[in-house]
Amino acid sequence: MNNPPSLPSHLLQSAAVRDRFTRLKQREVILEVKHLGKQFTSAQGTVTALKDINFKTHRREFVCVIGPSGCGKSTLIRILAGLESYTSGEALLDGEPIVGACAQRGMVFQGYTLFPWLTVKKNVMFGLEMNDHSKTTAEREALQWLELVGLSKFADAYPHQLSGGMKQRVAIARALANQPRILLMDEPFGALDAQTRAKMQSHLLEIWKNIDITILFITHDLDEAIFLADRILVLKAHPGEVQELIEVPVPRPRNFMQITSPEFLATKARLEALIHPPKVEDDDEAQIRPHMIRMARVGDDVEDVE
């Protein structure tokens, strides 16, 4: 690790942050996952995708789930959305077991999943109409949500006319329009370019600040997790297990200047140590060893061209 030695521990919290966490934990529990596990049988035998997952999220908390590929983070969020089954343990929303998908748990997918045949406005109205709101109510509310994500101008556009970032704004508005208890986000900004991504992160925090919503956010980007989350659930792979639940010591409100703050760097160092332990050698990626042959002319060096 090449971190400066002066870096504080990620466990160190300022008084304000500590207070915040105390208050947060006093809030009601929205989502509770107890000993959750998923096994399935494949050609290679029984695979344990998730093993004994335990955690709670409180009302209006922002939790990020992070972990190496194959740690089952997508499986976890899909179980919570009700799109996949689990084989052991419990998953409770407001104390009620999760069975099947429903509007109480909104989801934003990485692939946008907007309905291409509906205009932006009608996409946002979709959930409301599914839940027996009248067309006029649905339309009025949809326009409000579009205003919130700044896309009022595009209400009558079709999804293929929008950029990736705009599509994801619509997807967020569409999920929020149902006023779900929890918003599940499965690497929602993974397909966006770096600039749009940063904008969307700030935008999401703004939305979260203004709306009574609890967010569970999956990402593989460490900076994104630290920037967004109150707490970060770190999973490890094979089998997918909770490795650590980190309380992010970076104070709120967040901004991009904090990326170089000691709390941020300390948290990142901890995450890196957890996710990329120094000795990873067994995955396929590590097996690839390029053999560099020099194919440029002698003396024609890029690194010291005048």
Next chain:
Amino acid sequence: MNSTVIPIAPKAVVAKPGWTDSWFAVRKELTPRSRVALIVGSFLLPILIWCAFSYLPFVWHPMMRISDPGSVSYFAPDMLVDKDVFRDETKTAKQNGTALPQGSGANPIYLPAPHQVAKALYTAFTTAPERKDGQWLHESLWHSVQIIFWGFLASSVIGVPLGILCGTYNVLSRLTEPFIEFFRYLPAPAFGALAVAILGIYDGPKIAIIFIGTFFQQVLIVANTTRKLDIALLEAALTLGAKKIQLLFRVVIPGILPDLYRDQRILLGWAWTYLIVAELIGTSSGITWFITQQARYKNFENVYAAIIIIGIIGLVTDLLLAALGKWLFRWERSPNKA
């Protein structure tokens, strides 16, 4: 690094793209102008070949058209004979010192020249049928179009919903598709006799053949199209609170509509290919009756005219449907745009 750098002459910059680059660039869109040129060309090319065969005597012309029978007793003016026969008879006439037959190279009767067919195309619509109870060409055509319409409609009314259900629910797919898979290999005309026995000799069996020829393919194709709908859209709808029936009517059906429409266009073309066989069943009718009648009297230019009309009807219908589809499914991402 200073003096050790060896200067190399810059490689010649690739000059203006040659014609092979602009016409034979791999999977590159052509300019609108060359596109139009090629469309015209695709029709012009076969017509030019046909013209060459018809108007250039040295290309083929295996027959002789007699203009003067001379001393050959069985020759008659305007008769077509093989070149060999003509040569033999000429030789014999020469040896006997009698009048020589005269004639010019011609194609067999089954290959009329373009201008003859063009004329036939026109006269077919302007000449009254020879028999009083006969049909005008446009009446025959209209009858054929109706057969296609009813056959295709009957097939679609059952086939499209069944296909969508099969593509949506695996239970139905497993229950019906293996049998349909078996049935679609049975040639539709094989059911001709059966259809006549059940439905009589008029339009019933003809519609039935179009139905059998279309239906089984239709179910499988529509089911497949339905299965290709991105499952993420269904999942998204579920997390938005959609229930089963809503999923079908609000997501599956609107989601596959453009592809379904394209399938239907292809299947309609398919239905047309069954037309001739269908119309031969029972009492011959429609355009097929016209074609077989004309062929019997060796009016092959009329046969070609009828075939060309079928082609034109098919092409024009498809173009109209394509344009309609473009308008109906404006929300679709155009393939050129990322």
